[in-house]
Amino acid sequence: MDKSISSTEGEMVHVEVINTDDYISKLSNDLLLEILSKSSTEEVIKTSILSKRWGNVWKKTPCLCLDMRRIVKTTTLLPGVFHQAANSVTKVIQDHCGHLERCTIYHDSRQCENGMLEFWIQSLVNVKHIKDLTLENFSPGSKSNNRSNVTLDLPPRSFSHPRLTSLSLSQYNLKAPHAFLVCWNLKNLKLIGISSEVEVFNAVLVACTSLEVLALEITCHRKYGILKIDNHNLKFLYLSCSRIKGVEVSSPSLDIISIGSLSCEMENFIIASPRLHFNRNYWATGKVFPHTSYYISCPYQGEASIGHEIMMNGSNVCMKMFASMSVSVDLTNAKEVEMLRQVLAVWPGDMQEVEILFKSNNAARKESESSIGNTQNAFWEDTKPFPSAQFCAYTVWLSNFSGSNEEFALASRMIMQGTVARCMIIKPSTVSPANKLEIEAAIARLKELPKGHENLRIVMF
Template sequence: MDKSLSSTKEEMVHVELVNTDDYISKLSNDLLLEILSNLSTEEVIRTSVLAKRWVNVWKKTSHLCLDMRKIAKATTLLPGVSHQAANSVTKVINDHCGHLERCTIYHDSRQCENGMLQFWIQSLVNVKHTMDLTLGNFSPGLKSNNRSNVTLDFPPRSFSHPSLTSLSLSQYNLKAPHVFYDCWNLKNLKLIGISAEVEVFNAVLVACTSLEVLALEITCHRKDGILKIDNHNLKFLYLSCSRIKGVEVSSPSLDILSIGSLSCKMENFIIASPRLHFNRNYWATGKFFPHTSYYISCPHQGEASIGHEIMMNGSSDGMKMFASMSVSVDLTNAKEVKMLKQVLAAWPGDMQEVEILFKSNNAARKESESSIGNTQNTFWEDTKPFPSAQFRAYTVWLSNFSGSNEEFALASRMITQGTVARCMMIKPSSVSPAKKLEIEAAIARLKELPKGHENLRIVMS
């Protein structure tokens, strides 16, 4: 046989082997689902046409995001188009056959009127046992302040299945609370752009007894009632309330209170939460900047800090431009200092003011707590900016200042590294005359330091 012909044949065989060997399709379903988890739902569903091996893989993905708003960008959502899009959503939900951890649906208001949304909720909650459900109405053609006119009126206990632990609703009107009856299962509830009578909101909150995270961006129909939040499990609370006469909060476990906007007066805001005792609040600056109060505490071994995770995820409703924050921290605890650094460094822009309230450094350490939890001297010798080179606050308040080495180290780094731009207000702890002289000496030393901002003022209040 001609050698050149033999060589060409071998090359053809080699090329054929390379082109037809599909290594990805040979992976297990678990690995394929891990790959698909990085894609959008639309891209995940499209993989079903790749080959026979892929036809049913997408049906076991753990997350679905069905967004009809994407259709609105290409069309005015005429009734026929809306109906077709809704049918596509229904087909995806029906075809999915795996464990559905999270599902997000942004829909046209028509699905509230024709019963389609109720069918989706029934299927997702009671049949597929979805754990995390997000529903948003975008009402094409309506202005944003009119979107909540679409009424959410479903059968009682629609969200009470034990598997459902997280629920987010956006842009609806609630006429009655019965849809939330017996919702002890919910640990995370977000009501964004929701309008109702204040009595309806109160009834909803009474029905949700196990909440750990609550975000309310709501409008009351009439400004004649008091919003009442009484929950012993609550860790994180965000409030932005319009047409509200007053707010009463009773949550002994609350670590974080974030206020975006409140229409009530300060004297009509009553909070019973022993951890959140700060000198600064939403009303303190006189400019009504969004304000977050954060009591930093380390969770037990193996547990997560729910509030801290929300603050760190970058999408917290409390993270607003030109906001203010009050933080309580033990500077002798390295874990708490790390959490303080993380949450400040994650802030999206310059902060109007920060209050750092120092916990008592004389608290006895628990016998079970190892020395790893305590800050080492080298921690404060780190030359990197605290909390980061990008973070800056116009005013920093240091409350309960005792002049300890850790407090002085933190204050000096903020001064010299330009963390505080305009003013550092130091509020001493209530101490004896001798201790007062020691604190005054520490403040005098701070004033002598080179400043990151030339016009920075350091004042003892």
Template structure:
């Protein structure tokens, strides 16, 4: 959250026309509650609550803020207070704040000590936030790693199945059963980070959440090797970070984004059925070593307005993909929105990428309304907004299904070259194309070589 000085709430005044030149009015306090709540939402929750002492007008404004964030690690320890007493006291204060909040919540984040895993407090918070506050986004994090058994979640069946709860983030827990996820038809986003769990329990959790569109798994296994099974007809984004399983089976007909962080040891096979991912990468026992790769089919069709997976990818909760070194992406350059989505992902990347594989989509079927049309506005966006002053860097780029006669594909390649985006090599793949298409590609590459290079040592070739 940004730093919004509390003093402004008390000292902001503006002159009004009046008989007395020295008379001032507190105009910010005259704003309606919903506007003040939007202002307070920029503050940390502790400071939000402090505004209640400013005046009678401000006493209950904090109870309207849509987000609450609690971090027990930042709570001040009073004199002569041991850590256990401190934990219990702060937990009671958090419970009081949630109870006193007077409205439904969009989201709540709680970072707590391990004590709350065992004494029923965590369960109380979840019930308050879901049943009373109708919280849509819930994030729960255990602050510290302790010995086996200290971080176990003791939760009753169906506790995460409230119809208003759509997004759930859990971090640093041991999950022994899947009971808390029974009948979770409501969840659309599930992120399990640094979770210790048995493979069969995780399979049950995934099967209990059939409405998921985003699934992020960063897990460690409590048992021996087994097969991780992910079958979901609605999934749009899937990230898997794990090791030491016999296999991973994925069936996801709507999947557009697949990210994996896995060290193959020669014993794991992946069975992958996701027809929308146009790039096919072979995983399994024949490939050994660490894989940190993302495959991304940029999709912006008229019937897919929300693009939930794509929004999650560039949001603050998708920090996993920035650690990857390779991206294989499919994009329709005739659709400015898809190009913009590609730009946003590259701009959010952390550090220099080792390899970028771009597959240009070839449209052989009739286009949906708004899918690939290029109008005046889109042409202007192409000229003004395509990777301006790009900070993104990649060592090597491979372009597939590049057509030398396609002006948009040529424009994208030229921006990569002139802006210094590509540092070492850019390759244009010519296998499995007709002789005429190959000649067109070679002619376009010859023109690209004449452009001023952002990196003088850049190698541009047909392959």
């Protein structure tokens, strides 16, 4: 604070007194850890030199991100630095003494000699009891499909600790499935840039019986086998598979399947999932655009929709410009309509096409949804663009169109507010001759509406 004092000549002199109390260091460890959670692991560890008070605080952070990409990039001419960086990672893991929830390690293949990678996995999984583990191998300047020069040949049950629920591996050769034996603990598995034999992948998937989220970006050594995914708990599936002869998916609980790229033909892709039956799919666009099929459903009260959370946080790599999407929604259920709006609104760019398949409004609903789920008239009277002013699809398919008030309201908003740019294709539901006249009348009214895009065509399929 400022203070005023008198000098010998009677002049007033202003002196600023600086308060040197370190209030931050006086906070509890929980609050300090909350502050540190906003910083990188490198910055967090550096706080240990601030004072004795800060010396061990970082060791209790619940999340570690050990990123050696920057170190390797700036020291490519000093091979010894690779091993020093690996030793530093080992020391950080060993020194950490708190409750560790999540750890991410980006490493170079040269940092995994002499069993170093195996030691990290053993320490994190079986000693630290990590819940969420991400390991990514990288090589600066290499193409993504040429980086898998680290072969994982780990001891049996390396990933089978009951506390480990989420595992992500990137850019490795997988020699055998032994590390995944009895992996009932895993709920979330991502294998990105992984190469192996199709039998190894199938053995891994058989061992992981409790998966709810599965992302596979894989390359098979030989194009002869069938990838088999049989899991009754699976909610979200992403596939991008090269050198694969076919895929068989059996998952009655599956809400979302995203296909980035598949080398097999449509007749060799078999899916047994009662919810995911759409008129449009990955092959309908000529295997040009990634495609996502999404059956929108409201979870039980108090539960989260796993697939919807993935779509909303951008974890679905198919969410990109010019992708295509099929969604199934009940327009009489406000929750489902809002989930549709949310997903389309967060899409990162223009969509090539979107198919909206209307569920039967007469389908039985759960008792908990019967009243609170019903849409209100005010929802359709809202003048805001649907789903947002930024979203645009070149082609919109409206499947199972019955001409209901909700369907007409949604279609009219898309037409007038510029949501659909080139063509709206309406595929009527199977109805009686009397209802056919009603549907045709609704489509005629849609064609008469002012259009957000002048050259928009509205056709009946």
